[in-house]
Amino acid sequence: MALKLYNTLSQKKEEFIPLKKGEVKMYICGPTVYNFIHIGNARPFVIFETLKRYLEYKGYKVKWVQNFTDIDDKMINNAQKLKITVAELAERFIQEYFVDADFLNLQRAEVHPRATEHITEIIALIEKLERKGYAYNIEGDVFFEVNKFKDYGKLSGQNIDELRKGARIxxxxxxxxxxxxxxxxxxxxxxxxxPSPWGEGRPGWHIECSAMSMKYLGETIDIHAGGSDLIFPHHENEIAQSEAATGQPFVKYWLHNGYIFLDNQKMSKSLGNIMKVRELSKRFRGEAVRYFILSAHYRSPLNFSEEQLQQAxxxxxxxxxxxxxxxxxxxxxxxxxxxxxxxxxxxxxxxNESAQQFIMALDDDxxxxxxxxxxxxxxxxxxRYLASNEGKSKLVLEESKNFYYTFAGKVLGIIKEKKKTTDLNQEIEELLKERxxxxxxxxxxxxxxxxxxxKRKGVILEDTPEGVRLRRIN
RNA sequence: GGCGGCAUAGCCAAGUGGGAAGGCAGAGGACUGCAAAUCCUUCAUCCUCGGUUCAAAUCCGAGUGCCGCCUCCA
Incomplete structure (x- = not known):
């Protein structure tokens, strides 16, 4: 069965054919580590990490890179506000990111590169663009000359003239x-x-992703993904600088997820209508947050509400x-x-039918x-089968269990292996006997x-015709 | 102004030409000492108006409402 994915570049669903058989190279735009992540930030992380799990289920070997942006205006401003260095700020929120990632049951990427650790590669890439005549230096600021790159706008469907008119910056x-x-x-x-050939400075925002994607995955990769707000200008600019430098296509499949809304508006830090993952983790389980995110198609808008989380x-x-x-x-x-x-x-x-349907659904974008x-x-x-009074077939039970552990567990990550209810402490054993x-x-x-x-001790007890059944409250 | 998205039950959410999936909540019933879990039953004039078609939630046209990108943003 063939996997199809909606490619922003062609604005169509396309059959997924990796560059190299059996192998997938994917790059996800990670967080700028100046603060805690919110649920809107978490959406692409959950979605594309789940996609990665699915690709692995399908037998691909997946190389997955997710960066940390640890130098930009927001980093500098926030570090000043907190009276710490940018490096300290980055260190702190990278750690906090991983706390949230664990809560969301996100597996680690193979590499989590940081912009500041790739200054050499970034400078080399800019030098290459300069040599090829795509970049110009004005008093220590280096710019990419968009007019020189004829494909500019191909991802976002914008043309240069319209962009000029619309410029609000x-x-x-x-x-x-x-x-x-x-x-x-x-x-x-x-x-x-x-230090750089143009004097003391720091990289622009877009160049880091180009440099790190190429370093770890090569000049052309299979999948590059992130939120829709990155289509323009971030990803458009990445394409321009990367393809101008290498002459090769930068990315085969561009994937973008829809936004999460709060109060009918896009959740964003600048609007202040955010719900931090850390905040949610105090009231809900990671499984539920993951379920919430996966319960809508990844390209659709998704409205955040407490009620939704409870339903999840x-x-x-x-x-x-x-x-x-x-x-x-x-x-x-x-x-x-x-x-x-x-x-x-x-x-x-x-x-088997359900398994097949499950796979068909994921194969369809x-x-x-x-x-x-x-x-x-x-x-x-x-x-229904379990509710009947007959003896049950071990094979049926095992296979069914397997079905859920594979699809709900391994692929979607919405259930975790539970603590065994058998390791009860003595106190609880006593209570059970007494009861x-x-x-x-x-x-x-x-x-x-x-x-x-x-129940107060965290164990839910249920009487069944076949004896008591225990369930842990997480 | 340019580009794009969304509108399906109380809440969420699939479906893009021929049965309106699924979940949550609700109602009734079964099981149970009671619960819980589970099962059974029940719960939609698919934003409006036109059009195409034997057949439209689905295609076309017009309209209404909401939102996004074009500035940092997932």
Whole structure:
């Protein structure tokens, strides 16, 4: 089955064919580490990390790079405000990023390069552009001359003349053209700087991604992804500088996700309508936040609300429950080996069908909401089977469990392996025994009290026809 | 002004020509000592108006409302 992805460059869904068979090189624009990330920042990280998981599931070897922007105006301003150095600020928020990333169940990229650690490569790239006549130096500021790059605007569908008209930015009159952008910025007093052929300064914003993408992944890569707001100018400029320098296509598939809205407006730090991931982590589980993000198609807008997160919690729990139900049944005595009845053969077929549908959905431009719906479809089927009183087939239970661990766990990352409920402490064991005795005596009051007490200790107790079942509150 | 997106149930969200998926919430029922979990049943004139078609949520046209990018931004 072929994976199709919507390529911003062609504005069409295209079949995904990697440059090198069996291997995928992808670069995700990471955070500028001047503050905590918010849920809008987290969306592309979750989406494209999930895409990476899916590519791996499909058997690709994925090389995934995600950068940290650790030098720019915002970094400098915030460092000044906090009275620390830019480097200290970066260090702090890189650590904080990883705390949030772990909460979101994000796997690490193969490399997390930082702009300031690649000044040599950046300078070399600018020099190359200068040699080829695409860059010009004015008093220590180096600009990219957009008019020299004929494909400028191909990603964002803009043409140069319109861009000129629409320019709202305060224009640096020294530039040859209003839309020329900075490759290297001369440092002002008090700002961090690095020596360069053009004097002391620092890299422009766009050049770092070009330099690091090329360094770790090569001149042409398969996938470059980020939020839609990066299409212009960031990614447009990356294309210009990279392709001007190498003469090669920079990226085969450009992927962009839609925004997260809060109060009907794009969530953004400058508007101040943000919800930090750190804030959410105090009230919701990472699984639920992940589910929330994956519950809409990645290119659609997604509205943030507390209610949405609560619904996501409940939905995740339904999937966790089906796994719990399966595991509970597997521990029962009435388990059958091998022999399958017709009904059971049918269930296995339905499981395969659901798996296939799940894959088809993701193959169709990574349609996670549809994929998720198939997890629920099969949940109904398997729960129905589990609710019957007959002996259960071990094979059916195992395969079903596997289905969820593979798709909900490994691929989507919306469930984690649970702490084993078997490692109960002695106190809880005692309470369980006590309650069992009370129930035998039909002392419901005491029995209910103990159930309440267990709940306070983080264990939810459920009575089933096959004995008590325990569930941990996370 | 240029480029682009969105509008489907109480809430979320798929579907882009022929059955309106799925989740959350709600209602009723089954099971249970009670809960919980689970199962069964139930829950949509697809923003408006025209048009094309045997057939439209889906295609075309007009309109309404909301939003984004063109400035740092995921």
């Amino acid at each position: 305060e224009v640096d009159l020294r530039k040859k053209n209003t839309i020329d952008f900075a490759l290297w910025k001369k440092s002002k007093p008090g700002e961090p700087f690095w 919690e409940a939905s995740v729990q339904r999937i966790e429950n089906v796994i719990l139900n399966l595991e509970h049944s597997l521990k029962q005595s009435k388990i059958k080996e091998d022999i399958l009845e017709d009904q059971e053969k049918q269930i296995l077929e339905q499981k 990574f349609n996670t909401p549809v994929a998720i719906s198939h997890l629920f479809n099969f949940a109904k089927i398997i729960n 069992e005795q009370a129930r035998n005596k039909k002392d419901w009051k005491k029995s209910d009290q103990i159930r309440e007490e267990l």
